[in-house]
Amino acid sequence: MTPAMSTVSLATLALADSRFPGGGHAHSGGLEEAVHRGTVSGSEQLAEFLHGRLHGAGAQAAVFAAAAAHAAARGVPPDHWSLLDAELDARTPAPAQRAASRAQGRGTLRAGRSALPSRALDELHATTGSPHHPVVVGVLLGAGADRSPADTAAAMAYLSISGPASAAVRLLGLDPFEANAAVTALRAETERIAAEAARTAGHRPGSLPATSSPALDLLAEQHQRHHREEGRLFAS
Amino acid sequence: MKSTASLTVELDGAGNSVVRRLRSMAPLTLVPRRRGSSATGGAVVHLVGSATSPLGGDDLSLRVRVGAGARLLLRGIAASLALPGHGPGGSRGSIDIDVEDGGTVEYLPEPTVVTSRAEHRAELSVRLADSARACFRETLVLGRSGEEPGGLVSSTSLERGGIPLLRHTFEPGRQRLRASHTHLGGARVLANEVVVWDRDPEPRSEADWALQPLAGGGSLTTVLTADTVTARRRLAEARAVHPSGGELTPVEPAE
Numbered sequence: 001m002t003p004a005m006s007t008v009s010l011a012t013l014a015l016a017d018s019r020f021p022g023g024g025h026a027h028s029g030g031l032e033e034a035v036h037r038g039t040v041s042g043s044e045q046l047a048e049f050l051h052g053r054l055h056g057a058g059a060q061a062a063v064f065a066a067a068a069a070h071a072a073a074r075g076v077p078p079d080h081w082s083l084l085d086a087e088l089d090a091r092t093p094a095p096a097q098r099a100a101s102r103a104q105g106r107g108t109l110r111a112g113r114s115a116l117p118s119r120a121l122d123e124l125h126a127t128t129g130s131p132h133h134p135v136v137v138g139v140l141l142g143a144g145a146d147r148s149p150a151d152t153a154a155a156m157a158y159l160s161i162s163g164p165a166s167a168a169v170r171l172l173g174l175d176p177f178e179a180n181a182a183v184t185a186l187r188a189e190t191e192r193i194a195a196e197a198a199r200t201a202g203h204r205p206g207s208l209p210a211t212s213s214p215a216l217d218l219l220a221e222q223h224q225r226h227h228r229e230e231g232r233l234f235a236s
Numbered sequence: 237m238k239s240t241a242s243l244t245v246e247l248d249g250a251g252n253s254v255v256r257r258l259r260s261m262a263p264l265t266l267v268p269r270r271r272g273s274s275a276t277g278g279a280v281v282h283l284v285g286s287a288t289s290p291l292g293g294d295d296l297s298l299r300v301r302v303g304a305g306a307r308l309l310l311r312g313i314a315a316s317l318a319l320p321g322h323g324p325g326g327s328r329g330s331i332d333i334d335v336e337d338g339g340t341v342e343y344l345p346e347p348t349v350v351t352s353r354a355e356h357r358a359e360l361s362v363r364l365a366d367s368a369r370a371c372f373r374e375t376l377v378l379g380r381s382g383e384e385p386g387g388l389v390s391s392t393s394l395e396r397g398g399i400p401l402l403r404h405t406f407e408p409g410r411q412r413l414r415a416s417h418t419h420l421g422g423a424r425v426l427a428n429e430v431v432v433w434d435r436d437p438e439p440r441s442e443a444d445w446a447l448q449p450l451a452g453g454g455s456l457t458t459v460l461t462a463d464t465v466t467a468r469r470r471l472a473e474a475r476a477v478h479p480s481g482g483e484l485t486p487v488e489p490a491e
Contacts (some may be wrong), residue, residue, distance in 0.1 A: 008280050030418060034417050034418075037415045037417075039421070040417065045417075047413065048412070048417070049416060049418055051412065051413070051416055052413055052416025052417065052418035052419040053416075053418045055409065055416075055419070056418055056419055057418070058310055086399060086400055086451075086452065087400055087403065089308045089400075089450075089451035089452060090394075090400035090401055090402050090406050090450070090451070090452065091401045091403050091404070091453070093402060093404070093448045093450060093456040093458070094446065094448050095439050095448055095449060095451075096439075098451055104478070125273040126371055206400065206403075209405065210391070210404055211405060212404040212405060212406045212427055213403050213418050213419050214406070214419070214420065214458050215416070215417055215419050215420055215421040215423070215460060216418040216419070216462055217416055217446060217448065217458055218441070218443075218444070218445070218458060218460060219418070221415070221439060221441035221446040221448065222441050222442075222446075224441065224444065
């Protein structure tokens with residue numbers, strides 16, 4: 001009997017690992033502002049925060065990670081990366097969220113160029129300078145041997161909630177077991193969102209789905225303001 | 237009911253914006269109110285929902301074209317209610333606006349109330365030439381007082397010179413999502429205003445609203461409140477700090 005092949009690539013696991021040195025630990029994804037407002041103070045509220053984040057920003061990021069993976073796998077001309085970049089900008093109205101996405105993109109790109117180099121990654125860097133996080137994740141995984149937009153989208157959706165969950169441990173002194181359980185409670189929804197993102201991965205950039213999270217936009221902008229005025233622990 | 241209305245506004249020889257083509261089709265009635273130069277606010281057309289609409293099964297579309305240098309203010313008259321129909325299927329309302337070089341469009345509808353059994357899809361697509369200007373707002377009321385909202389998908393697409401400035405799709409979702417502090421934080425009213433004018437603002441952030449410069453130009457104000465009176469006030473506050481806010485047609489204060 002032949003042993004079953006693993007279906008998830010090591011590259012996907014490495015990127016989703018919190019030890020991947022992409023700088024994600026500096027971002028709370030709006031959680032720090034929510035904690036300051038008093039709207040998240042325990043594990044139950046954290047679960048609701050993560051649920052909303054997954055369905056909003058997480059789903060949006062998953063769509064672009066899957067599309068970038070699909071594009072890297074099929075081989076696209078470099079100007080495709082500018083199109084994807086502009087389309088994700090248009091779906092990110094809050095300047096603070098664009099800055100956070102590009103900061104994490106930059107960090108992930110730097111680490112990824114040593115860990116998972118590819119021509120597509122160099123072209124992405126050359127065309128966009130400081131690319132959006134989901135697009136970098138998509139290119140890192142799509143340009144490799146295991147080209148699964150669904151796994152890429154799942155990794156991205158997971159990253160959109162795992163970072164805020166570990167930020168909650170630092171900000172609230174939350175039990176790490178509970179924070180981690182709030183993430184794994186969302187596994188079925190994460191997989192559904194990843195599967196949906198994979199379905200649109202081959203669409204033209206202009207017709208990729210858009211998902212808005214108005215309250216998160218307000219949190220991100222308030223965080224930026226308070227970060228500037230009073231200083232904050234996290235960059236976003 | 238399937239209905240297609242259209243409206244074209246152009247400059248005449250005297251520099252006034254005039255309605256060149258206007259086709260109403262029930263329940264979408266377009267009522268020209270005034271012609272005028274760009275400096276005086278241009279042409280004004282009222283959009284009147286002549287039947288109770290949108291109802292389930294309705295498919296309403298409106299095409300608007302603003303010619304080079306012309307200015308149009310398209311204004312709603314009363315709040316609309318998205319209600320369930322007798323037949324199966326949700327309702328759909330789409331508006332397509334094209335503005336040529338130097339043209340200006342302002343689209344200022346009244347709020348849409350999403351009632352409990354509504355299944356409504358609203359689509360707004362605005363295509364601007366490089367030097368065109370636009371201002372449009374949307375106010376969504378998620379259910380009448382004490383009522384759960386039905387299904388709603390509201391999409392906005394804005395391009396200038398072929399470059400995407402904003403692609404936005406909002407769905408209130410289920411109660412759990414509406415309560416999440418990343419989505420609506422329990423707010424019943426979501427209001428947005430997009431301004432693409434001559435100057436773009438700096439970001440401005442308050443607890444229940446933000447004025448956000450978009451990456452490709454223009455700005456989006458996002459407001460989350462419990463009621464429409466406060467939402468309208470917040471939109472006015474955002475206009476007050478927008479460098480082009482004084483050039484927009486004022487919206488009367490709430491009753």
